[in-house]
Amino acid sequence: MKEKRKISIKDISKKLGISTTTISFIINGKAENRISKEVIKKVEDYIEKVGYKPNSTAQTLRTGKSKTIVFMAEDISDPFFSAIAKEMEEIAFENSYKIIYCSTENKKERALELLTLFKDRQVDAFIITPPEDFKNEMEELIKENKQVVMVFDRYYDDFEHNYVVLDNLDSSIRATRYLLNNGFQNVGFVGLKSDISTTQERLHGYQQVMAENAKKERSVLVSFDEVKTPTGKKKIYEFISRNPQIDSLLFATNSLAITGLKLLKEMGLKIPEDISVLTFDDRDLFELYSPPISVISQPVSHLANELIEGTLNLLEEDLKPNSRFQKVLKGKLVERTSSQRISENNAI
Amino acid sequence: MKEKRKISIKDISKKLGISTTTISFIINGKAENRISKEVIKKVEDYIEKVGYKPNSTAQTLRTGKSKTIVFMAEDISDPFFSAIAKEMEEIAFENSYKIIYCSTENKKERALELLTLFKDRQVDAFIITPPEDFKNEMEELIKENKQVVMVFDRYYDDFEHNYVVLDNLDSSIRATRYLLNNGFQNVGFVGLKSDISTTQERLHGYQQVMAENAKKERSVLVSFDEVKTPTGKKKIYEFISRNPQIDSLLFATNSLAITGLKLLKEMGLKIPEDISVLTFDDRDLFELYSPPISVISQPVSHLANELIEGTLNLLEEDLKPNSRFQKVLKGKLVERTSSQRISENNAI
DNA sequence: ACGTTTTACTAAATCGATTTAGTAAAACGT
DNA sequence: ACGTTTTACTAAATCGATTTAGTAAAACGT
CATH class of the missing domain: 1.10.260 (434 Repressor (Amino-terminal Domain))
Incomplete structure (x- = not known):
């Protein structure tokens, strides 16, 4: 032929x-x-x-616009990020933009590699979940003002930039208060060891509410790489063992919660009778679990829409350096059985 | 500045x-x-x-090679596809290829739209999960021989093409035999209403083994769009109600199983005492469920590696029209509690 | 000693669009 | 009636690489 x-x-x-x-x-x-x-x-x-x-390549060469957006997720196989990816995809295509994805694995070196790779290629915009210790690189990228840069799931205090994030402080405060109001006396916090705003705010919200109520703060921080490993599980196990008075656990991410749930099962602890559970980020798993797990769910659709539409708007404005797109969305507390107080007489 | x-x-x-x-x-x-x-x-x-x-755009314009691969998944937010995406990403980047993703939602029109969009753009290769009723379009695309085309998760009998798939027939046969061997007399099949090879083979493997053992075949087929809806759940409910003798269910996909598990919970049926459960495609959910759900798991890493390395190899060979890359990988039966026969005296 | 081959380069064409800087003819204004 | 503006176009430059088709000088062969 x-x-x-x-x-x-x-x-x-x-x-x-x-x-x-x-x-x-x-x-x-x-x-x-x-x-x-x-x-x-x-x-x-x-x-x-x-x-x-x-021929779009010729157009790109001449105009400098490639109609391409890079989505640098923490991990594209994480249900949260892949759900965001899916939602953004549709709107992007409707506007004849294509999306290239990649995962930083929350590693600075990898993010840097990816960034250098894409800075050379014509790319109109970056939607980035910056990893640990990446502030300087992000600030530089944004100051260069060559592409639209949208930061997702976290943000920086020290310089102006576009971002879409959950109100993590507010969510964490509400979550902790909710557990205390349900009658749990000793809420423990299982978080990530990280300087990222997201995890910091989730920790601080918890600490703030515990302090307000003159309760002792008890927390364990697991590093990103350990969460899905035996080391991570062991850290949580030791935390629980060292603090037998804990009657409730607030998990800062869904991966932590999954590790935690496996552990609680192995330890033979009953939820919520022995220990109640609440976690950030919903997953279909949690609704189906026995008992169903309470969560602070992120408005995935809304986040994805703001992300992609904000990015497209900024692209239309053609890199006006002073227009900023900043959205902070509220989380939703979804009450399920895992955080319910079982009254004493019922428990027997 | x-x-x-x-x-x-x-x-x-x-x-x-x-x-x-x-x-x-x-x-x-x-x-x-x-x-x-x-x-x-x-x-x-x-x-x-x-x-x-x-400047890579100029290079693309001159050479016709864009170092871009389009991954057209059924649904990028599905854990199976996003896990594949994640694994492919790393190898692609190592070879300085970038991946653009999109989701067909198993809809012919959407797939056609996406295909036309990308055929115009310079794209070196397509990795495609073709939707329902898309054979002619795939055959045409492959015959044009302009890009490397790799078919994933399904294949066609009628013409030569590259593909990477699970041995679905074998997996289904082994799964059904396993359930019969475990002593379940009446295995029911919950599948997808679809002409795609994957779902066809899963059904046929089940039918074949039931026939071999002179057992009555009982199956319900739910259409792709209904799986996560009340209509889908209702169909499975009616199937179970109409066939009260069923003591075991084989689910053809993980989404079907999730809908099924919700239903069984609502119906108050105990797994595996009242009804045993086995499903295709592992998810972290299944291991954690009470009871843990047995699965035929796909070798995700292996599949992703074959997919991307096969594609890269074909790209290096520069579209020799006669070299074909065809891999059929075996599934792994993971036995958990949900498919165990509880002996009568223990049951009481 | 002189034709041929090899070495080490370059000018210009090319990929396929957009954009700049123009022009000839028609219409307009007074 | 004649200069000016408007209309409706075009030739050539440009984006930034690769590739084709060459050439001048050196080396080689007999």
Whole structure:
């Protein structure tokens, strides 16, 4: 089978005896008040007939716009990030943007590698979940002002930038208060060892409420790499063993909670009778678990919409350095059985 | 802050008084036996010094290779596909390929839209999970031979193509035999209503084993869109109600199983005492469930590796139309409590 | 000693679009 | 009636690489 070469604007130009300039104007909707209706019709009909589509690489080379957005997630296989990816995808495609994904694994070196890779390529925008210890790199990237940069799931205090995040402080405060109000006296916190705003705020919200209520704060911090490993589980185990008075656990992420639930099961602790559980980030798992696990759920759809629409808006404004897109959304406390107080007489 | 324009090969040419031809040869490793060592050194040193990186868009325009692979998943937010995406990503980047993702939602129209979108753009390869009723479009795409096309998670009998799939027939046969061997007399099958090879083979494997053992086949097929809806759950409910003799359920996908587990819980049926459960596709949920759910797990890492390495190999061979990459991997039966036969005396 | 081959390069074309800087003819204004 | 503006276009430059088709000088062969 003979390969037929793709048709170019030059071919059309020759075929119709019309300059490429004119054709380009027509394609790009700049023909109004410049080109006669007859010529417009002739060109449009021909384009329709042969199914011509401009070569996007050539357009990118000439205009510097690639219609490409890089989504640098912490981990694209994490249900939270893949759900966000899915929602963003649709809106991006509707606006003829494509999305390239990658995962930092919360590792600085990997993020840097990916960033250098994409800075060289033409990319219009970055949606980034910056890893640990990446503030300087992010600040530099943003100051360069070559692409739209949207920060997701965390943010920085020290400089101006676009971001979409959950109100983690507020969520954590509400979560902790809720557990105390349910009558749990000794709420423990299982968090990530991290300087990222997200985990910091979740810890601080908990600490703040415990302090307000003159309760002793008890927390354990697991590092990102350990969460899914025996080491991580062991850390939580030791935390619980050392603090037998704990009657309730607030987990800062869903991965921590999953490790925690495995552990509690192994330890033979009953939820919520022996220890109640509440975690950040919903997953279908949690609703189905026995007992169903209470969560602070992030508004995934809303977050994804703000992320992609904010990014597209900024792209349209064409990098005006002073317009900022900053959204802080509220979490939703979903009460299920795992955080319920079982009254003493019922428990027996 | 003044934006400094990116340096081009022409700038280097002017600066060093060396033609762009020579520089291009050096950059692309074609300098051997052509260009003197001194010039090579001079150019390489300068490139190193100013940190020059060729503009990839220009390269794409000239060479026709974009170093881009499109991963068209059924649904990128599905844990199976996002796990595959994650594993492929790393290898792709190591080989300086980038991946654009999209989801067909198993809808023909959407897949067609996405395909037309990407066929116009320069894309080197497609990794596609074709939706329902998309055979002709796939055959055409493959025959055009413009990009490497890798089919994933399903395949076609009628024409030659590259694919990576699970041995679904074998897996289903083993799964059904296993349930019968465990003493379950009436195994029911909950599948997808679909002409895709994957779901067809899973059904046929079940039917084959039931026939071999002179057992009555009982199955319900739910359409893709209904799986996560009340309608889907209702269909399974009616199936179970109409067939009270069923003592074991084989689910063809993890989404079906999740809907099924919710239903069994609502119906108050005990697993595995009242009804045993086995499902395709592992998820962390299943291990943690009470009781832990037995699964036929797909070798995700292995699949992803074959997919991306197969694709990269085919890309290197530069579209030789006759070389085919076809891998059929075995599933792994993971026995957990949900499929165990509880002996009568223990049951009481 | 002189034709041929090899070495070490370069000028210009090319990929396929957009954009700048123009022009000829028609219409307008007074 | 004649200069000016508007209309409707086009030629050529440009984005930044790679590649084709060459060439001048050195080395080689007999």
